[in-house]
Amino acid sequence: MFSLTIWIFLATLGVIWFFTRKKEKKGQREIPGPKGLPLLGNIFQIGKFMHLQFNKWSEEYGDIYKVKMGTQEAIILSNPKLVKDMFSNDSAYAARPHVDGFDMYENEQPLGIVNSDGELWEVHRRFLLRQLRDFGFGKSAMENLILKEVDEVIKRFQATEGKPTGNLKETLSLAVINSLWTVVSCQRFEHDDPNLMKLVVNTNKAIEDLFEKAGVLVFIPWVKHVIPEMSGYNGFRRILDENRKWFEGVVEDHKKTFQEDNIRDFIDVYLAEVRKTTDENSVFYGALAEKQLVATIADLFLAGSDTTSTTLSWAVLYLCKNLQVQKKFQEEIATVTGNTRPVSVADRPIMPYTLALIDEVLRYSSIVPNGVQHRATVSKEFQGYYIAKDTWIMPNMYYMHHNPKVWGDPDNFRPERFLSEDSKTYKKNENLLPFQIGRRQCVGETLARDTIFLFLTNIFQKFTVTFDPNSPEPSMTEVSPGFLLKPTPFSVITKSRI
Numbered sequence: 449m450f451s452l453t454i455w456i457f458l459a460t461l462g463v464i465w466f467f468t469r470k471k472e473k474k475g476q477r478e479i480p481g482p483k484g485l486p487l488l489g490n491i492f493q494i495g496k497f498m499h500l501q502f503n504k505w506s507e508e509y510g511d512i513y514k515v516k517m518g519t520q521e522a523i524i525l526s527n528p529k530l531v532k533d534m535f536s537n538d539s540a541y542a543a544r545p546h547v548d549g550f551d552m553y554e555n556e557q558p559l560g561i562v563n564s565d566g567e568l569w570e571v572h573r574r575f576l577l578r579q580l581r582d583f584g585f586g587k588s589a590m591e592n593l594i595l596k597e598v599d600e601v602i603k604r605f606q607a608t609e610g611k612p613t614g615n616l617k618e619t620l621s622l623a624v625i626n627s628l629w630t631v632v633s634c635q636r637f638e639h640d641d642p643n644l645m646k647l648v649v650n651t652n653k654a655i656e657d658l659f660e661k662a663g664v665l666v667f668i669p670w671v672k673h674v675i676p677e678m679s680g681y682n683g684f685r686r687i688l689d690e691n692r693k694w695f696e697g698v699v700e701d702h703k704k705t706f707q708e709d710n711i712r713d714f715i716d717v718y719l720a721e722v723r724k725t726t727d728e729n730s731v732f733y734g735a736l737a738e739k740q741l742v743a744t745i746a747d748l749f750l751a752g753s754d755t756t757s758t759t760l761s762w763a764v765l766y767l768c769k770n771l772q773v774q775k776k777f778q779e780e781i782a783t784v785t786g787n788t789r790p791v792s793v794a795d796r797p798i799m800p801y802t803l804a805l806i807d808e809v810l811r812y813s814s815i816v817p818n819g820v821q822h823r824a825t826v827s828k829e830f831q832g833y834y835i836a837k838d839t840w841i842m843p844n845m846y847y848m849h850h851n852p853k854v855w856g857d858p859d860n861f862r863p864e865r866f867l868s869e870d871s872k873t874y875k876k877n878e879n880l881l882p883f884q885i886g887r888r889q890c891v892g893e894t895l896a897r898d899t900i901f902l903f904l905t906n907i908f909q910k911f912t913v914t915f916d917p918n919s920p921e922p923s924m925t926e927v928s929p930g931f932l933l934k935p936t937p938f939s940v941i942t943k944s945r946i
Contacts, residue, residue: 489516535886560743
């Protein structure tokens, strides 16, 4: 009887899979891809590090192929030209996937900048870019905020000179986040603020937990209803809800102290927009608009707390591994500044080796290896292939940045690949897409590039940095599992140069 029940169950699954699977239209090419199991797809083939399996499939199936993750079909793009064509020229692929239960406000529409789409996203993206530009992006005020945080890191390194620096990633995270958070909320944290540390840890843990449970919760979402605690869903929601309450508190404090003639930061600008809006159909109207504000500042906080600091951590690791690169980097800094003043963003155009170094860090690390997923809003043809509505599109960033046909020697850390033959001119490479491209290109790219530039140049102007000889030397490629590719924890020693 038990065996019969199992066979009936499996047969039912097979029938469901057969009638729900997506088929290519007649006359259109079938998108290649690995075979999978009914309803489960290729989940068990992907393994712990998704990007490594995607790389293998890119070699086997080419620049465009499909995978099934649970019942969700995804198209993997492994060619920069295809990514540009799809994301830059067609709004049909500019939406985001949506998974019930993983929004800032449970059981409501996707909010914020990262996960929303449609009019809500378009209006708020324009608003965010305009206001953040007014409040500092690309201006001396923003540069001064970043340099203030750089000074804090330098003081820490001076205090521990000749000794292990401790948690390098933590030090960088706290400094980086203050640069953005002051513009967003007119609030600066002390680097040892326990509340800040808890928020950073919670935010990062929520994302890592989501990634580690991705196969279960994202691609087989009904599991959260059957085993909500065991699947990790309840734990994820607890962290997300705790963070949401903190951001709501920040907004409430701003509402209490709001003065129309004294706009202090991005939150005040947003609240002013909400207060003057009387059109009930506007995305800035009422309670939903305030929830959108909370979700947006949560997105900005997450972006500021982890992605840039992870990139900086990789940069330090690479420069410790390649001391000759570190020396060339420091020589260019000295040539430009005489080591008598801090490096400024204004120096960037005459620092080609530094620009090349940063691009090589972005290429080699590729910290978001599978990009940020897009979703097709309509069924249509692309490059002769039929892509059904709600299909996910994933740019295989890691493969594109490590393809030997494009880069020649991708496993070598070599900034010179972004320089002219005489090494005097920086050359931008169109195959490097660390911030993606098109309508969904990262809104924080300017800030991220400024931050990376100012942190690296001013730290390495002051210090020679080497690995702690009493700790294991980290690998250039070994990573901690998670949404971002992070180096395994490592310790360094700083030695003053000037």
